[in-house]
Amino acid sequence: MTKIVILTGAGVSAESGLGTFRDKDGIWAQVSLEDVATPEGFARDPARVHAFYNARRIGAAAAKPNAAHRALARLQRDWPGEVVIVTQNVDALHEAGGAAQVIHMHGRLDSALCAACGHRWAAPPELSIATPCPACGALAARPDVVWFGEMPYHLDEIFSQLAAATLFVAIGTSGQVYPAAGFVAEAAAGGAHTVELNLEPSAVVSAFAETRLGPASVIVPQWVDEMLAR
Numbered sequence: 001m002t003k004i005v006i007l008t009g010a011g012v013s014a015e016s017g018l019g020t021f022r023d024k025d026g027i028w029a030q031v032s033l034e035d036v037a038t039p040e041g042f043a044r045d046p047a048r049v050h051a052f053y054n055a056r057r058i059g060a061a062a063a064k065p066n067a068a069h070r071a072l073a074r075l076q077r078d079w080p081g082e083v084v085i086v087t088q089n090v091d092a093l094h095e096a097g098g099a100a101q102v103i104h105m106h107g108r109l110d111s112a113l114c115a116a117c118g119h120r121w122a123a124p125p126e127l128s129i130a131t132p133c134p135a136c137g138a139l140a141a142r143p144d145v146v147w148f149g150e151m152p153y154h155l156d157e158i159f160s161q162l163a164a165a166t167l168f169v170a171i172g173t174s175g176q177v178y179p180a181a182g183f184v185a186e187a188a189a190g191g192a193h194t195v196e197l198n199l200e201p202s203a204v205v206s207a208f209a210e211t212r213l214g215p216a217s218v219i220v221p222q223w224v225d226e227m228l229a230r
């Protein structure tokens, strides 16, 4: 039976009002990633990093899933095989749109991590270095988000899913950050058909067998309708 592995990036949440990173008015055009998305930046100024993620956490909690999130949940529900969603996004809009089995390889805003003992808990809207760890009491709370220079989560599971995929689809990602940008090559090496659904060609568009361009809220439901009509 066909196993579909889907990789999503910031573009799938763009029409829900959440910023992308590398578009011209993207997040990395407004704030330096070295300051807010690296362990060194957190060590230098934890209050600044918490403020950056607190604002994104509050924004993401207020955002609503769009037609792309809902279409992917419908595919998971109605496809006669397995549909695994791997997301680089730290929002919970796939889940809000009805998806199950979502693998968050860059962590998630609604989770807090204790840098002292590794305990994870549901993040309050605002985290700070004064937030005690519920398990060990240390004042070492950090966003449960993977920073540049850190190892993404669940890679073993992701690579085994890619090896077993018969179809790999990347949606709303610029293909500029590894290891996610290399997933298409992994899937193709395992014999999968590969499709890119994006607003504009990604940096790895040439690695895909098929590419469709347009806003996710339009082209993802169209693609899901075609898949389910097969």
Ligand code: APR
Pocket: 008, 009, 010, 011, 012, 014, 015, 020, 021, 022, 023, 026, 088, 089, 106, 171, 172, 173, 174, 175, 176, 177, 197, 198, 199, 200, 201, 202, 214, 215, 216, 217
């Ligand atoms: N519909 C579909 N695609 C869109 C839309 C849209 N409405 N709007 C933007 N896009 C596309 C852009 O063309 C771009 O290719 O989404 C992609 C967004 O790319 P990035 O901003 O680089 O985001 P992403 O690929 O998810 O970044 C990967 O980099 O900064 C790190 O950890 C961060 O997870 C992030 C990772």
